[in-house]
Amino acid sequence: MxxxxxxxxxxxxxxxxxxDDDTWQEQWWERVRAVSGLARDELDARIDAADLPRIDLTVGTEGAFWAGLAVALDLDDAQRTAIRADFWDAYCGxxxxxxxxxxxxxxxxxxxxxxxxxxxxxxxxxxxxxxxxxxxxxxxxxxxxxxxxxxxxxxxxxxxxxxxxxxxxxxxxxxxxxxxxxxxxxxxxxxxxxxxxxxxxxxxxxxxx
Known part of the structure; x- marks a missing residue:
């Protein structure tokens, strides 16, 4: 055999x-909040209303996620590019x-x-x-x-x-x-x-x- x-x-x-898988996401969202200039409650409300795709369970949705996030938070292209780069730096460690x-x-x-x-x-x-x-x-x-x-x-x-x-x-x-x-x-x-x-x-x- x-x-x-x-x-x-x-x-x-x-x-x-x-x-640290238990802390990096919250820390990243706080940096996004600072870039947006929004209070946390307002940021959370806008994210909920945006109905962003579940990039953790789907393929080919990353572009739609970042585009939708930028629209929801009124981010310009430079800000969107910067927070995306920050996301992957934090994600990958x-x-x-x-x-x-x-x-x-x-x-x-x-x-x-x-x-x-x-x-x-x-x-x-x-x-x-x-x-x-x-x-x-x-x-x-x-x-x-x-x-x-x-x-x-x-x-x-x-x-x-x-x-x-x-x-x-x-x-x-x-x-x-x-x-x-x-x-x-x-x-x-x-x-x-x-x-x-x-x-x-x-x-x-x-x-x-």
Whole structure:
């Protein structure tokens, strides 16, 4: 019987990227508010009324999102360009070089892939900055899957993309809900808190194979 493929499945934000997923969005919206000159209540009301597309679950909607946001907040082209650039800088953070290079070193021992909640445009932005495609294949983004962690379909569709059984996959994420969602689908994992503990957990998983 041929040996089954072992997969190490990584989240991006807060794992492969150094960024605080729990705070950056609120901080970014506050910077948008400052650019717009609006009070927060007024900004929230305008955003709600604009009915912007769900760029976290849809493909090809990024342009409509930024155009709609600019109209809703009366931003000119320069302001729209600046807040979009600020968004992606905040979204992507900086590379976790140590963990990325460790993932690269797994070649020959396991295959590496990504499952990440995302926004339309993330594939292009993160590839330009970090070159993930040279290490991870496939890269499964929520905006392309049409479903986000911790929904069961996010994991099931990723398993289909991997062509893997749950027991052959080890998952790393910085949110317990996402790790719990993986576990509910039969995928073992770890809550990422440091590179050292994550690497140790991966090594234990590989040693059991």
């Amino acid at each position: 041929p040996q089954k493929t072992t997969w190490i499945l990584f989240d991006i934000g807060g794992v492969l990227e150094v960024v 900086t590379a976790n070089h140590e963990l990325i290079e460790y993932a690269r070193s797994l070649h020959g021992r396991a295959r590496t892939a990504i499952l990440s909640n995302s926004a339309d445009g993330a594939r292009e932005e993160e590839e330009r900055r970090f070159g993930f495609a040279s290490i991870f294949d496939p890269i499964c983004y929520s905006h392309e899957l049409g479903v986000a962690k911790p929904e069961p379909q996010a994991y099931l569709r990723t398993l289909e993309a991997l062509g893997a059984e749950p027991e052959d996959v080890f998952f790393i994420d910085d949110h317990q809900l996402a790790v719990d969602g993986a576990a509910a689908s039969g995928i073992r994992g770890i809550l990422h808190r440091s590179n050292a503990t994550t690497v140790a957990a991966i090594e234990r998983f590989l040693a059991e194979r």
